[in-house]
Amino acid sequence: MSVFLPLLDEENSDLTRALARVGPIVVSPSQHPRPLQCYITIEDSSSIQLDDVVTWLNEGVEKVIVPLTWAKELIAAGIPPERLTLLLDVGSVSAVSDTVRNGVSGVLLKTPAIDLDLISSVSKFFSNSSIHVLSGTTSPPTRSTIRELLSIGAEIILPTSQLTLAPTSATRINIADAFLAPIVSDRPDGLFPTIVSTETGHSLGLVYSSAESVKESIISGKGVYQSRKHGLWRKGETSGATQDVLSIRLDCDSDSIEFRVLQHGAGFCHLNRQSCFGEISGLPALESTLRSRLLSAPEGSYTRRLFNDSELLRSKIMEEADELCRAEEKRDVAFEAADLLYFALAKCIQAGVGIAEIEQSLDAKAKRVTRRPGNAKPQWSSTQSASKKNDAVPTRQTSQSTPSDARIRMRMADLASVAPEERALLLKRPVLKSDEMILKVKPIVDNVRARGDAALIELTAKFDKVQLKSTVIFPPFAPESMQIDPTVKSAIDQAYANIRKFHEAQNSEGTLVVETMPGVVCSRFARPIGRVGLYVPGGTAILPSTALMLGIPAQVAGCKEVVLATPPRADGTISPEVMYVAHRVGASAILKAGGAQAVAAMAYGTETVPKVDKIFGPGNQWVTAAKMLVQNDTDALVSIDMPAGPSEVLVIADYTANPAFVAADLLSQAEHGVDSQVVLVAVGITPEKLAKIEEEVDVQAHKLSRVDIVRESIGKSIIVKTSTVEEAVVFSNDYAPEHLILHLENAKDVVAHIDNAGSIFVGPFTPESCGDYASGTNHTLPTNGYARQFSGVNTLSFQKHITSQEITSDGLKTLGPVVATLADCEGLEAHANAVRIRLQASQ
Template identity: 80%
Template sequence: MPVFLPLLDESGVDLVPILARSGPIAVSPTQFSHLPPHNQYYITLESSPDAILDNILSWLNEGVEKVIVPLTLAKDLIAAGIPSERILLLLDVGNFSAVSDTVRRGVSGVFLKTPAIDIDLVTSVSKFFANSAMYVSSSTTSPPTLSTIRELLAIGAQPVLPSSQLTVAPTSADRVNVADAFLAPIVSDRPDGLFPTVVSSETGHSLGLVYSSVESVRESLITGKGVYQSRKHGLWRKGETSGATQDVVSIRLDCDSDSLEFRVKQHGAGFCHLNRQSCFGEIGGLPALESTLRSRLASAPGGSYTRRLFDDSSLLHSKIMEEADELCRAEDTKDVAFEAADLLYFALAKCVQAGVGIAEIERSLNAKAKRVTRRPGNAKPHWTKQADTKPSTSTSTQPVSSSCHKADDRIRMRMSDLAGITSEQRAQLLKRPVLKSDEMIAKVKPIVDDVRARGDAALLELTAKFDKAQLTSAVVFPPFAPETMQIDPDVQAAIDQAYLNIRKFHEAQVAQDALVVETMPGVVCSRFARPIGRVGLYVPGGTAILPSTALMLGIPAQVAGCKEIVLATPPRPDGSISPEVMYVAHRVGASAVLKAGGAQAVAAMAYGTETVPKVDKIFGPGNQWVTAAKMLVQNDTDALVSIDMPAGPSEVLVIADHTANPAFVAADLLSQAEHGVDSQVVLVAVSLTPEKLAEIEQEVDAQAHALSRVDIVRQSIPKSIVVKASSAQEAIAFSNDYAPEHLILHLENAPKHVASVENAGSVFVGPFTPESCGDYASGTNHTLPTNGYARQFSGVNTLSFQKHITSQQITPEGLKKLGPVVATLADCEGLQAHANAVRIRLRANE
């Protein structure tokens, strides 16, 4: 990570060689075509001109490290498959919360434009883009102070400094010295204030350990020569007397900012005063071979073998081809190593003969690694054996794909087989991605604390910041204005039918009568249900329309008899709530609609504000910010609030046998895979033939490419698995261990297998029961336990909105029989008052 990012303007061309030694440089496309080679150029694009994608691909293939692009263009690059580490998002400070999770995951960092550097504001943005690089560009004419640079670095951000604000002269009010900016964060724990400095060759091999000072680093950056600080003699300009000078390639700080690394091109006898290349002894491996070959090229006697190689190009070429052929034929590990060493010897001899060293080879390898478009990689025809010269020995039964997509574009799942796997391998198949809940809780805590402390004021500010909605009030109370609930008649009819189905199923779950049991004569125990008084329902959204979640949470709350139902959902930029959600809020009898999302909505419901009613339990799905906030408040005794269940990525497990329709199976898998890149999709194949599996794979690929969310599926499906099982019993046993959120049974006589299901959020039985029906309108609830929690938790149901109270009533005769038992146990535990409460009644009843 650089200390600062220079932004080249018209006045800074002369600084390029100096700036290149300290790290990357941001340049315009026009400047890039006229600048000397450098492996860390960042190209900045303020707009998206026509055909720019082809230009960007060309720049990245030419070795440009990153492109800095606006939001629209970033989306195009992500969709085109450009690696995230090559994209920086160009963003105005006021727009950062409008960035979607897809874009946030698809870039390596943010180039933030701000009128002036506000540390608090940058900190907020940095938290929003956690684990991403952050570059801060201010439009002020004066550079940031060195203390401001240090403050930015402390929160993980680097200042962007236009070259017009940089100088090689002493730092002034309008310009900062390049070395001063570079060394702003460095610290020394030495009494003399010097910095330990590792000196390495261009290829990263250690040459020695020295010390640097601010003065020596400044001179090295400016002159490009190795200059260090002698602890006895002051500035030490390497090679000034010996001639063993150094050209500085780069200077870097270590991760703790307390030491330096100089990468140098060493001239003369070497770095060490003993005329060796390294102070740590003789070098070995390829660097030693290169040194030997260069020496032989300069002075090998006539007639020697190496001289013959250099003088006879045909001999050298023949040896390279001979050794390459022998390496291809080698099979034993020792033979492979031996032949590879021979090939490297002759290949490096060819390079040295042409004036090319290991450093140039590595630069070429690095440049190839940066390419974002690839050739097919096929061998040239004269090196390829023709298919008809040798009969095929393949025994594969895998059919050739009929997909019209390129082979490397196919969307496929990973394959495993339960037969013969170890317990450790089975455990790996059951694992989900690790959820870093502690990290997310730390990120949401400042938001939760702010709402708890400042109430409505904080809620309105955070809604403006994250949802871009300027509100005067965050809560809407009934009766809701008719104009806020105007929806398409067909949509209203669908919501009404879903409402009836869901309500009918959840009403059937209500306990009608109290449970009464006489445990012994005269001792009657009972249990009765009461609704939770105040509940908060979180409905994700904003620009999205999610009336289904509002139905799934609101109806059981209504059926259970909850007195207050607070429905929270993010507002749209104009401050309104989608009319579909408002219509559902009206139908389920919501007592308030909170126009807020994220951690701030959870905090408002957990603690209450001046206008938001405090609730006793919070329900509903959400992103990782919502989930972390729910986990945080439920553990705060001051909040006195519970939550429905732990949450994780959406998931489905499909069990399919020979009766399964491949198109149905693929559609069920994709219905969950499209939720997000971390969705979990598992197919357990019961004795399916390779042909049947291939049909399912082809359907997954074909249907996925027809989806608008194909880019999400392209990431989630390859992380998903196909597990082969030998029987339906083995498949269900695996499913019970996995405990999926959704379990779909594409099995012959599927209903009979439901009795074997022990762990699942919800089960979908038979070929005509898609998971989508449970998500919307069959009647069951779609708020279900994920991440394996179906072993311990139920999905949301009517009982989730109720609590059960027990009571007991004992007659005098009952106490005569029960009292001695209680008194004996109380005495056993040493609780005299407990025993006395019984005995005093027994004596009174004598």
């Protein structure tokens, strides 16, 4: 709330700085530099042009105060009413038309003296405008006059020649006395409740002020308050946590005050934190963290890398901006926007810019009265020209506005010329923000855990836009729910037979028996995991193949309960192809849910969803995070198959490779999603043949229905040139791809040298598609480099192995002393005693 409006008619820098703390200042066009918040009053318009006024408003001048003739011209030019105040003398009020009255938001009324009745009638005439009164008297108004004006909706304009930092006199009024004129206190001690907040409006704490403390704050520009016990409290006088006062405002009914300050030191609170209301969060917390990391982040940390590597920071901002543009679901938009804000704020902090400066810039932009067309720059509205430099790491392409016939191509790097650090970047996948995602899915998991089916039904309605009455289908499954094309049925049956045959061969049915020494027999035997959950995604493609790949090994292993979870279709049903597979693999229940809520339901169980012991299957980042969360919860007692990331393929090709085959293999993986990882390792391939592969990629991609997805994934994929097969194999083993395809002379011989891969496809007639669907191997494979330590899903994944041992009396006589000696060595007397008591009994 503004109490009075200062008019700068006398130069006094200390006075001007103090006035800026309590509101805007009225200046003339010639006064420079202008205060940050100011109105410009135009009385002599002979040297002023319309363009000048527009420029001032665009530069951030709050309002222009203009006479009637100028007001008509500016209103006709489209200047917003909130930026215009009309300059009138009392005799000109009757000349104001309705157009002018409705085209301004304020009136500056010049009067010989303060006539409350006259001012009240003008206020009623301009009922939608603020009224400012400039009196011709040379003496300042009293505090009671200021209060009376405010009571009829008007505020006084006080020339700086009538204001002072010194005590109020007959010719000048102290700034604080004028500012505090309307304030009232309902406290016995007469103090005013005062909210102290940051420059961005985040609360630091509640204190109290007195007229004396406010006066000192206005004059000194430092945070000064009134302690109820100790008198004046100059913040930071002993702790060093001082404050620079940016603004002081009254609330709407003039009984409390807000101080906006720049806080120094540990913080406002006596507990050495920024706010008395607890730890800060959100953007202020991120800003504080980044400022701290800028000064003290250890070498090698990711934040230090961001601050030291401007190109990395630039690339991440572009990457996250692109991901935000592509996000559609509400939660995905929020997730990607948070990522973009993180990297953008890192850029700002690196440049010494904080949230306050960003908000000031936003406010300044909002004040502009003219606007550019707002069209995107050419590089963002059309295909970006190919980079003259072959970057070691591909950047995302913004193809939402890319012409549909634009060339689709990969980036390229040559291992012979890249530096070691660049080679390391070639091996990197997109950063999986596991911690952030787990925090996002935890409320969903907790909701399902606590409320069961009710939560599942609500979350399915929210995320899948399907209103269900029940969440689970139990066998026998209705025949009409499995009606599929006979050709598709035949294909599924053949795939089922091949996959089952291969997985049956993996079954551990026999018992391993070894006599480690006479009388000591050890054995190991397999038992199926009793209850398993199979997650079958239902996002951009229907995936009955995933139901086969998970359901068949579970069936072969002998799991007693098989719960298959998959998101429902728009009508609440499950695709008949998936239903048919569920029937073939003997699923004991089908959960009509997806995402983190499906994982939670299987991990903890609900009224209708059986609890499982292990969860299998791929999914998006929400599914992956939920699986990681529940496997670490001892209350869930559930394990998972493996970590997951975007699907990926690495193709090694030499001079024998068919360009069309290679391109087809790359594209078959690229169509999975925009984050699919696609790498071609070219072994001594001539530039001409490499160009032919690139041409095939482009031609084949444009024939695909999922060309927009392919354009994204191929646009950030890479071709790595190597000189020898050995060099290519070393790179592949370091990359550890989910799918590895060998288009090589003597490809079969190379398999012996592959240490890290989810599944290998050998030779020109072994497309990765066959492994995905029907050759017999499993397509649920480790991604994101986890092929270094994980196997793909197999029959053994659905079993656990139990060991047993049986020792005879004679056997214990030989083994017992060894065990007792080792137990004594470790200080475990009871262990040793369990052996010795038996040895004594057998003597």
